[in-house]
Amino acid sequence: MESTVTTTVTTTVTTTHHSTGGYCRIRLAGSRTRVDLAVPSGVPLAGLLPTLLKHAVDEKDEGEAGGWTLSTMDGAALDPAISLTASGVREGDLLVLHPAVDRNPPPLYDDVVEVIGEHSVQSGWSTRQTRTACAAVIIACVLGGLAAVAAGSGTLPGILAGVACVLLLLGGGALSRALADVPAGILAATLAIPAGAVSAASLLGGTWGAGHALLACAVVLLVSALGPVVVGGGDAVFAAFTIAGVFGCLGSLIVVLDAGSSAAAAAVVAPIALAVTTLMPVLALRISRFPRPHLPRTVDDLANLPGQVEFEVVQSRVRRARLMLSGLVAGCHTATAVGIALLAAAGDAWSWSLAGVLFLLMLLRARLFREIPQVASPILTATLALLTGTAVAVSQASGNNTMLLGVVLPVLLVGAAIATLVGLASGRHAPNPRTARLLDIIETTLLLAVVPLALAVWGIYRVLLDLGG
Numbered sequence: 001m002e003s004t005v006t007t008t009v010t011t012t013v014t015t016t017h018h019s020t021g022g023y024c025r026i027r028l029a030g031s032r033t034r035v036d037l038a039v040p041s042g043v044p045l046a047g048l049l050p051t052l053l054k055h056a057v058d059e060k061d062e063g064e065a066g067g068w069t070l071s072t073m074d075g076a077a078l079d080p081a082i083s084l085t086a087s088g089v090r091e092g093d094l095l096v097l098h099p100a101v102d103r104n105p106p107p108l109y110d111d112v113v114e115v116i117g118e119h120s121v122q123s124g125w126s127t128r129q130t131r132t133a134c135a136a137v138i139i140a141c142v143l144g145g146l147a148a149v150a151a152g153s154g155t156l157p158g159i160l161a162g163v164a165c166v167l168l169l170l171g172g173g174a175l176s177r178a179l180a181d182v183p184a185g186i187l188a189a190t191l192a193i194p195a196g197a198v199s200a201a202s203l204l205g206g207t208w209g210a211g212h213a214l215l216a217c218a219v220v221l222l223v224s225a226l227g228p229v230v231v232g233g234g235d236a237v238f239a240a241f242t243i244a245g246v247f248g249c250l251g252s253l254i255v256v257l258d259a260g261s262s263a264a265a266a267a268v269v270a271p272i273a274l275a276v277t278t279l280m281p282v283l284a285l286r287i288s289r290f291p292r293p294h295l296p297r298t299v300d301d302l303a304n305l306p307g308q309v310e311f312e313v314v315q316s317r318v319r320r321a322r323l324m325l326s327g328l329v330a331g332c333h334t335a336t337a338v339g340i341a342l343l344a345a346a347g348d349a350w351s352w353s354l355a356g357v358l359f360l361l362m363l364l365r366a367r368l369f370r371e372i373p374q375v376a377s378p379i380l381t382a383t384l385a386l387l388t389g390t391a392v393a394v395s396q397a398s399g400n401n402t403m404l405l406g407v408v409l410p411v412l413l414v415g416a417a418i419a420t421l422v423g424l425a426s427g428r429h430a431p432n433p434r435t436a437r438l439l440d441i442i443e444t445t446l447l448l449a450v451v452p453l454a455l456a457v458w459g460i461y462r463v464l465l466d467l468g469g
Contacts, residue, residue, distance in 0.1 A: 336381065
């Protein structure tokens with residue numbers, strides 16, 4: 001076995017860098033040598049590493065390590081961009097110079113109790129988790145109660161739901177303003193939205209139809225607009241309900257005026273809701289009143305430029321714009337997902353084709369955003385639309401093996417295979433420009449197919465063929 005030779009050398013290291021902190025004596029442990037060095041304490045470590053390598057590392061090992069780094073005795077690596085003084089290294093400290101690819105071995109224990117203590121629970125169930133669980137129970141109870149009210153007959157259920165809407169909205173304002181509990185106020189005001197929708201539809205009377213949906217969506221739009229004013233927060237949540245209410249009103253109005261099917265209305269509203277997601281960043285900036293940069297065009301404009309930017313004001317508006325964008329995008333994708341579900345429920349080939357195209361476009365449009373809430377919104381809503389569409393297709397094709405095993409199952413297997421490949425490749429391979437270009441081509445092709453498929457859902461081609469015949 002080859003033995004390790006350890007020698008001690010006292011050396012003063014001088015560099016061409018300008019030193020501002022004097023010299024600091026350190027003990028440097030290399031691969032085969034331990035030396036005492038006096039090095040400039042104000043020079044970044046990156047400037048010292050070439051000289052340290054000459055003193056502590058053999059020449060034959062210098063090019064084989066693939067990079068070197070300094071660390072303390074406890075294994076903490078030192079940042080090469082800062083100096084010894086900034087790293088907290090004191091006079092006489094022992095530093096280890098080792099290859100950058102080395103990893104510290106796991107600690108050795110001689111008592112099983114220490115191992116159990118090392119991996120014990122660091123934090124228990126917190127107040128935040130308790131509030132989240134209680135909020136989930138509240139949402140389930142309120143929505144269940146509203147379902148019971150909606151199933152009732154007469155005007156009494158509508159009156160009860162209306163009273164609940166007013167109380168929840170005012171209660172949310174009281175929780176937020178008086179008790180300074182903004183999350184609780186947002187939850188209460190948010191629950192007022194479905195209560196108002198159920199109240200409006202129940203008070204209208206008769207069998208629920210497009211008119212009831214139109215009135216309910218109008219109330220959703222109204223309560224969502226009042227929510228942030230009453231509560232003083234929750235911009236993202238109320239923005240999502242507002243934009244969803246707008247598209248709900250549009251779809252219901254199409255059914256009421258044209259007396260068509262819900263699939264025909266979804267063929268119009270869902271593509272529009274998906275298309276306007278590209279306009280949401282500008283709308284979010286406008287709503288948050290984000291200040292525009294002043295671009296001088298003349299000498300007078302240059303002289304009249306404002307002074308320092310109000311950092312706190314701009315920062316708060318940037319935060320509000322980001323929240324608003326997340327809510328607007330979520331509302332658009334929710335409307336698209338509902339449209340996909342309605343198209344899948346239609347049961348004909350054109351509606352299913354348009355639903356599949358919109359589903360793929362929702363996933364591809366997720367590439368436009370970078371923040372987690374904005375990327376998660378189309379993925380989650382598309383997943384819910386896929387589950388709903390699959391359930392509808394299975395229920396409609398029950399007993400039809402040709403449809404179930406020849407269409408539904410292969411489509412789901414292909415989707416699972418693609419998701420598996422994307423998941424395995426994520427983080428293992430660098431983004432490929434060719435793949436990005438291929439996805440752009442696929443997205444453009446799908447976008448071009450939306451209008452012809454929507455016309456087919458409306459039966460335009462059948463009408464033209466009848467006219468030609």
